[in-house]
Amino acid sequence: AVARALATRPRLLLLDEPLAALDARTRLEVRAQLRRHLAEFEAVAVLVTHDPLDAMVLADRLVVVEHGLVVQEGTPSDIARHPRTDYIARLVGLNLYRGQADGHTVRLDTGPAITTTEELSGPAFVAFPPGAVTLYRERPSGSSARNLWRCEVAGLETHGDQIRADLTGELPLTADLTTVAASELDLHPGASVWATVKATQTHAYPA
Incomplete structure (x- = not known):
């Protein structure tokens, strides 16, 4: 045709x-x-x-x-x-969020603040891939990540050769992890987790 x-x-x-x-x-x-x-x-x-x-x-x-x-x-x-x-x-x-930027911090319209490497002022978006999210069952100590949120697993699905976790809580987001990591963390709907994202893995830009 x-x-x-x-x-x-x-x-x-x-x-x-x-x-x-x-x-x-x-x-x-x-x-x-x-x-x-x-x-x-x-x-x-x-x-x-x-x-x-x-x-x-x-x-x-x-x-x-x-x-x-x-x-x-x-x-x-x-x-x-x-x-x-x-x-x-x-x-x-x-993952995409909107808020007000003040220097290296973007305070979201609904939710917490996200630390970024970009320095902005005024309305801004912040984005990061699900693969940038690291999950823990206990609050991590000594982590270098500037962004840390308490979340709950709402659902899990296969995404290519990885597992995608749908999270709710302080900051609703999606996270990608290997099947081995998901098994070791004993992830299941309703499980409580801590999610971290390094500032270097976020991207902020004017809204």
Whole structure:
């Protein structure tokens, strides 16, 4: 279908969920081929997708629509590094919070403060990946992490080759850990844990 569409040398190509019906392995191969074709396409291509990986790999510029409204637009790298809504943060795999920055501290609108390496003033976002979160069953002593919160495990799910923990408490967040670590911590819904994140693993930017 893509070959037929490109054969007429159109000035505009619309791709509506082009990889949605493919299995995982085929999608990987077709995505790579489609990327090459679009790189050689000398007109405009518009891709509509709910798959963040398709968007990040295939697009030069993204427009994110929520509830019929454009909430953010920019290059894939900019949006991946500076998400501005919870929906976008989930798509790119980040924990995202909003608050008021004062130096290296961002006090969240609802919740505690987060220490960052960036120095800002005024409304700000703070983001960090689930893999930046370290979990303990007991309050850690001697930890170098500047951010420490008491949480409770709300749920666990397999995420690739890791376990993703959904946490509630002082700071709702998600954390990724290995299956071995999850087993050693005896994680289960309702378990109390301490979550830490180093300031160097956070990223703060103006809201």
